[in-house]
Structures are given as C-alpha cells and as structure tokens.
Amino acid sequence: MKIGIHHRKGSFSDRWIEYLEEKKIPYVILNAFDNDIIKQIKDNGITHFMWHFNQNYFEDMLQARTLFRSINQIGIKTFPNEESYWHFDDKVSQKYLLEALDIPLVKSDVFYHQNEAEKYIENTSFPKVFKLKGGAGSINVKLVKTKQQAKKLVKQAFGRGFDAFDSWTVFTDTIERFRRQKTLHNFLRIIKWGGKGIFVDKQYKVFPKQRNYVYFQEFIPNLSYDIRLIVIGNKCYYLKRNTRNNDFRASGSGMLEFAPGKFNLEAVDIAFKAARQLNMICVAYDFIFDENDQPLVVEISYGFQPYVYDQCLGFYDKDLKWNKTDVNLEYEIVHSFLNAYS
Incomplete structure (x- = not known):
C-alpha cells in the first residue's frame, strides 16, 4: 500500500x-x-x-x-470515491440521487425549459427557496416570496443567467457576522471575504454562468436552526447551526452549537442507512425538520470546512447512543478509507 x-x-x-x-x-x-x-x-x-x-x-x-x-x-x-464525487456541489444531481434511493429529501423541483417553469409558478404556492446547483454557505440561496419574484428569476435563468458566485451575499453575510460577533477573527474575515464580495476574486470569475435551469425547494417555515450530521464509518458527528437574524438560512451563519440537544434521532438513523446506500466513506448531511418533526435532507457533501469540527464533543454510534470523546475528522476519514480499501 x-x-x-x-x-x-x-x-x-x-x-x-x-x-x-x-x-x-x-x-x-x-x-x-x-x-x-x-x-x-x-x-x-x-x-x-x-x-x-x-x-x-x-x-x-x-x-x-x-x-x-x-x-x-x-x-x-x-x-473521495466515484459514488461521492460525481454529485459533489450539485444540488440538482443530489435531488435525483436521493429520490432514487428513497432518502427523505426536502421536496425539490427542477425545470429545464422556461415554459414548464412558468407553468409551475402559476400552479404552486409561495414562498419557495430558489437555489443554484453549486455554492456553499448559502451564498446562492434566495427566499422567493411571490410569483412575480419567481417569474423574474426564471426569466434571468433562461436569459443572461446567474454568476456562480453571489458576491453581494458574501459581503452582506460577512458584515452581519462581524456586527453579531465583534472579534478580531471576524474583522479579518471582513477583510478577506468582504473584499471578495466587493471585488470578486479572479478564481470565481472563471466559473461559467448558471443558466437554462431553475431549481426550487419547498420552504419549511419557522425554522431556527438546522443540523449537520457527518457519518464516517460507524460514527455520526453532530453540529447545530442556528439561523441568521431575521433570516431562514443556517448554513454559513457561524452561529454554531456542538453539544447535542433534543432532536429527532431518526435523523441519525437515516444518516447511517443513507451512507450505506450512497456508498460514501464520509458523508455530511444538512437536515431540517418539518412541522411534524420529521427529518428531511437539504443536501449532502463528501467535504466540509476543516478544523471547525474539532469542537464536536463526540459522536453517535449505530445504536443512536452518544459517546463523548475528542474529535479529529480528518484522521477518521483516512482511517476509514484505508480500512475500506486495504
């Protein structure tokens, strides 16, 4: 080896x-x-x-x-293996994959022709959540409150398209985080990410425009958080992400909790079972809970921000029992990968 x-x-x-x-x-x-x-x-x-x-x-x-x-x-x-990387950073691909495997997903609709998207808008209810295929930290996510907003987005999607990097959202999110947590770290973050928001980094300029499709997800009201569950081998790690002030988005908020509170542990069971179906060594899920407290997957990924999860306090095992311990997810990844393919 x-x-x-x-x-x-x-x-x-x-x-x-x-x-x-x-x-x-x-x-x-x-x-x-x-x-x-x-x-x-x-x-x-x-x-x-x-x-x-x-x-x-x-x-x-x-x-x-x-x-x-x-x-x-x-x-x-x-x-990552092929089962992990082919749908990476592609919410549309993940929609089809999770539907095929009967993994509970927030209801999602995608259209590749403008007339079909317009018919959908006339016959659905609002608000809806509009997303581009790619992007982390909620940068390409918008709440669409009316038919008029949706029609405008559809026209743009089948016209000039969207930049792959929403610079304005990055800038405003960075400022909001600093206002909430006035730390040196967040000040430096303003310099780095706020600058990227105003002066789009050249690495983002080369991404092609997103066009000729629209993707909507069902809006689940009254959410104050989501949870990130990461399954690596026989362990499931937990992180709670609170929503921004006066906002529905939790991903990228920086408002994190690591001690597992009360939530429907069926989410952990789903995470373990889905990891086997997906054949992924490491899979991170974003879960929300509907009005009946049923867990629904928003999206999945093989990768995530390093070091943040050092603050995790332990993991759930397959019996859904909590085990308190120090956490090093990168070690877990390479250990599980080599054991799986030794």
Whole structure:
C-alpha cells in the first residue's frame, strides 16, 4: 500500500499527512495538475490517491473527477470515491440521487425549459427557496416570496443567467457576522471575504454562468436552526447551526452549537442507512425538520470546512447512543478509507 496525496495547506490533507506519518504508512505528495500525473502515479507505485478538492476552485472541479475516473480504471482507489464525487456541489444531481434511493429529501423541483417553469409558478404556492446547483454557505440561496419574484428569476435563468458566485451575499453575510460577533477573527474575515464580495476574486470569475435551469425547494417555515450530521464509518458527528437574524438560512451563519440537544434521532438513523446506500466513506448531511418533526435532507457533501469540527464533543454510534470523546475528522476519514480499501 502506498498513498498519493494532492496537498493544499488548510485542507484535509494537513492531517492526512500527519496520520500517515504517525502510522508509518508510505505516502508521496503529488501535484494532481501535472501534465504527467498518470505517469507519476504509476512510477511511484500508488495504490490509493486522496485529494480534498474544493468547489471554490474552478481548476479542482475541472480536473478532479477526470483524474479520479481515469485512475479508477487501473485499480487505484480514491478518496473521495466515484459514488461521492460525481454529485459533489450539485444540488440538482443530489435531488435525483436521493429520490432514487428513497432518502427523505426536502421536496425539490427542477425545470429545464422556461415554459414548464412558468407553468409551475402559476400552479404552486409561495414562498419557495430558489437555489443554484453549486455554492456553499448559502451564498446562492434566495427566499422567493411571490410569483412575480419567481417569474423574474426564471426569466434571468433562461436569459443572461446567474454568476456562480453571489458576491453581494458574501459581503452582506460577512458584515452581519462581524456586527453579531465583534472579534478580531471576524474583522479579518471582513477583510478577506468582504473584499471578495466587493471585488470578486479572479478564481470565481472563471466559473461559467448558471443558466437554462431553475431549481426550487419547498420552504419549511419557522425554522431556527438546522443540523449537520457527518457519518464516517460507524460514527455520526453532530453540529447545530442556528439561523441568521431575521433570516431562514443556517448554513454559513457561524452561529454554531456542538453539544447535542433534543432532536429527532431518526435523523441519525437515516444518516447511517443513507451512507450505506450512497456508498460514501464520509458523508455530511444538512437536515431540517418539518412541522411534524420529521427529518428531511437539504443536501449532502463528501467535504466540509476543516478544523471547525474539532469542537464536536463526540459522536453517535449505530445504536443512536452518544459517546463523548475528542474529535479529529480528518484522521477518521483516512482511517476509514484505508480500512475500506486495504
């Protein structure tokens, strides 16, 4: 066994490398963007390849799936695996996948022709939640309160389209977070992300316009939080995310709680069962609860922000029992990946 890693500082690979060194498992750092990357993988005798590729980097989204699918053909195991990466950062793909597997999803509707979208608008109720396929932290999510708003979005979707990066939302969210939590960290965040909101970073400018489809999700009223559940192997980690002030969005709010409170534990059971159906080594779910307290998946992902989850206080096991312990999700990922494909 020899592990190849595409390393980016500040990603999962920081701790993947620490784990491999501690366990004395042979590894080599490779550049997935090298023209001769396939030759390097073969020459180094790589059996497993790991890359925490990121939806915010166009080159990652352009290259990662292509490379992984190619080396899968010669027997090399990858993290994420194909079942994890093909629908990554694509809410529309996830809609079809979760519906196919009968995993409880917030009701979602997608249309690829303007006339069909307009008919839907005339026959549905509002508000609805409008989303683009990609984007994290709620940056491409809008509450649509009226038919008139929906028609305007549909016209834009089948016309000039939408920027893949909602810079104004990033800017306003950053300011709101600083007003709520006046810390040095959040001040520096304003400088970084507020600047990206005003002067769109060049890495986002290369993403193509989002057009020729519209995606709506059912709006669940009176929500004050959602929960993030992350299943890795036989462990399910918990995080509560409170909604922004006078807003329905929880993702990206920065208002986090790590001690598990009372919630319908059926969500944990669903998370474990769905992970098996999805065949994902690591899967992060965003759950909300409807008016009958039934858990519904909003979206899924193989990846998430590193280090935040160090504050988790433990995990649920498959018997839905809470186990208090220190948490290092990156170690859990590489451990579960190598055990699954040893």
